[in-house]
Amino acid sequence: MKSLWRRTFNNWELYALFALPLLYIIVFQYIPIYGIQIAFKQFSPVKGITGSPWIGFDHFIRFFESYEFWRVMKNTLELSLYHLIAGFPFPILLALSLNYVMNQRFKKFVQMVTYAPHFISAVVMVGIMLVALEPRGPINALLQAVGITPVHFMAEASWFKSIYVWSDIWQNIGYSCIIYLAALSGVSPSLHEAAVMDGASKLRRIWHIDLPGIMPVAIILLILSMGSILNAGFEKVLLMQTPLNMESAEVIDTYVYKVGLVSALPNYSYAAAIGLFKSVVAFILLITVNYTAKRIGNESLW
Amino acid sequence: MEHAIKESRGDRLFTIINYSVLSLLLATVLFPLLHVLSASFSSPQAIISGRVWLFPVDFSLEGYKTVFNYGLVWSGYANSLFYAVVGTTINVILTIMAAYPLSRKDFMGRQFFMFLFVFTMLFNGGLIPTYLLVKQLGMLDTRWAMIIPGALAVFNVIITRTYFRTTISDELLEAAQIDGCRNLRFLWKIVVPLSGPIIAVMALFYAVGHWNSYFGALIYLRDQGLYPLQLILKNLLVQNEFDPTMMGDVEQMAQKAYLTQLLKYSLIVVASLPVLIIYPFVQKHFVKGVMIGSLKE
Numbered sequence: 001m002k003s004l005w006r007r008t009f010n011n012w013e014l015y016a017l018f019a020l021p022l023l024y025i026i027v028f029q030y031i032p033i034y035g036i037q038i039a040f041k042q043f044s045p046v047k048g049i050t051g052s053p054w055i056g057f058d059h060f061i062r063f064f065e066s067y068e069f070w071r072v073m074k075n076t077l078e079l080s081l082y083h084l085i086a087g088f089p090f091p092i093l094l095a096l097s098l099n100y101v102m103n104q105r106f107k108k109f110v111q112m113v114t115y116a117p118h119f120i121s122a123v124v125m126v127g128i129m130l131v132a133l134e135p136r137g138p139i140n141a142l143l144q145a146v147g148i149t150p151v152h153f154m155a156e157a158s159w160f161k162s163i164y165v166w167s168d169i170w171q172n173i174g175y176s177c178i179i180y181l182a183a184l185s186g187v188s189p190s191l192h193e194a195a196v197m198d199g200a201s202k203l204r205r206i207w208h209i210d211l212p213g214i215m216p217v218a219i220i221l222l223i224l225s226m227g228s229i230l231n232a233g234f235e236k237v238l239l240m241q242t243p244l245n246m247e248s249a250e251v252i253d254t255y256v257y258k259v260g261l262v263s264a265l266p267n268y269s270y271a272a273a274i275g276l277f278k279s280v281v282a283f284i285l286l287i288t289v290n291y292t293a294k295r296i297g298n299e300s301l302w
Numbered sequence: 303m304e305h306a307i308k309e310s311r312g313d314r315l316f317t318i319i320n321y322s323v324l325s326l327l328l329a330t331v332l333f334p335l336l337h338v339l340s341a342s343f344s345s346p347q348a349i350i351s352g353r354v355w356l357f358p359v360d361f362s363l364e365g366y367k368t369v370f371n372y373g374l375v376w377s378g379y380a381n382s383l384f385y386a387v388v389g390t391t392i393n394v395i396l397t398i399m400a401a402y403p404l405s406r407k408d409f410m411g412r413q414f415f416m417f418l419f420v421f422t423m424l425f426n427g428g429l430i431p432t433y434l435l436v437k438q439l440g441m442l443d444t445r446w447a448m449i450i451p452g453a454l455a456v457f458n459v460i461i462t463r464t465y466f467r468t469t470i471s472d473e474l475l476e477a478a479q480i481d482g483c484r485n486l487r488f489l490w491k492i493v494v495p496l497s498g499p500i501i502a503v504m505a506l507f508y509a510v511g512h513w514n515s516y517f518g519a520l521i522y523l524r525d526q527g528l529y530p531l532q533l534i535l536k537n538l539l540v541q542n543e544f545d546p547t548m549m550g551d552v553e554q555m556a557q558k559a560y561l562t563q564l565l566k567y568s569l570i571v572v573a574s575l576p577v578l579i580i581y582p583f584v585q586k587h588f589v590k591g592v593m594i595g596s597l598k599e
Contacts, residue, residue: 011410013485014403018415021400024454025419031435032427038434049434094327097320110324112585113331119577121514123532127539127570128338131563138337141352170331178592202316235517239540253429260430261521268430275428283425 039273059273095180114174126239155244187213226289342567346560365568378531386512393508401462447522465500503591
């Protein structure tokens, strides 16, 4: 048997290949992780990250005690949960629905059209929302036609979360259903044949055959979305914010961006502390959900 | 199979409802897209008075004329093209360089390296430390800031590694090695040519990402001349920052106000055009990409 060293040496080319990606990961992922320490320091650009003095948990305490904390946490959680709960069933329903379409051309056409919005950028998406929802835009014209007074959707805090969530479902329902369609195609046809022989209706077949068939995929996706639950589509939220809807539109990520990079006196340390708080909570959530799913349903990410 | 047995009444009802719901969904997705497209070809007056629904009213190319007279749109297009082409090339090369060794069973330490990569998907430094790093590297306000910080996506490395594992058999590698083929040559002459589908899928994922992103530019760039199209769009569409001097030869103020509304529709179309044109050709590749990505080891 060749020694470990010999085998490694024989594969030096693999290590040479791997060096550059590894360097990239170390520099652009692990150096920022190392840089998180500024959350516990009074960062001054002159002294740099390592040279700045430690101050412990002061920034965290200041954040928890600030007026902003509850507003930002509440918005983040509300938006994420709303998004998660409303967004989860629709791709599954679409996949089940498409699975029972026998006309292949119709099926292909529905798929092609519903996948398309996924490729629209966040900026264009918000642009479409702005023109569609403005006081004199088409949606309000429609409302007026049935006798409802026009609403200035984008300027009202109470509408923000619904607009965000439902536009997202509109944009991604088709694309998200691909993975469920794949899972459905993996369900054995003999199960369906047997069920048809036993006189099961389509609804029964969906309930007893298709749904159990896609459960593992659904659980994995649910775990994954729990991990990013606090991320709340930051880029789109930022674009949708107006001074008028800020009350319900400020989430952790946009707050970090403003405190750390936009304000006249950027406070890197304070912003990094808030960001770290978010990452830690998200990380704990992911681990917990993964552990629970493993215990209950034998499904897990790792 | 099921045609042999006559459909029950319940199942027929199910089919009717199913087709109706799908048709409704189809209309819901299509209508906004067609509306924007039609509005962009209508006259400013028709839009302001809300007469545009599904088809263009008072056909006009006014909006497009104004868009193409707007200098920043052109430079944004050029910059986005640059970031997408150069960025994607680097992305794909780095992804293969990472994924291939990780796919090899005889690559010592691969589990450790894999963990090192995957961990960054679960936990990262966040916005501020990353920004400070880019600043320290002197990349602020340079084209590098748009390409280097996002040069590799771990998710794509995982997809690619899984693809290599399932399509390149161990026997193939052994046979090549017996013939004296070294690793780099094997990768270049055998693995890459056999991996057309996955390379296409990755290139598409990365390219769309580059084309659609604005946030990197928002935090790293100050010089308008470097702005990608999406950031220019953000200023025009979302923040209404039209510079009247860049709107060409429009004279009256009122006319300008009318035009800015029309301009938004034309901008949306112009910005999405590249994606819309290639969409029918790449759609099936994306589907394949999602499917490969969903493979569980």
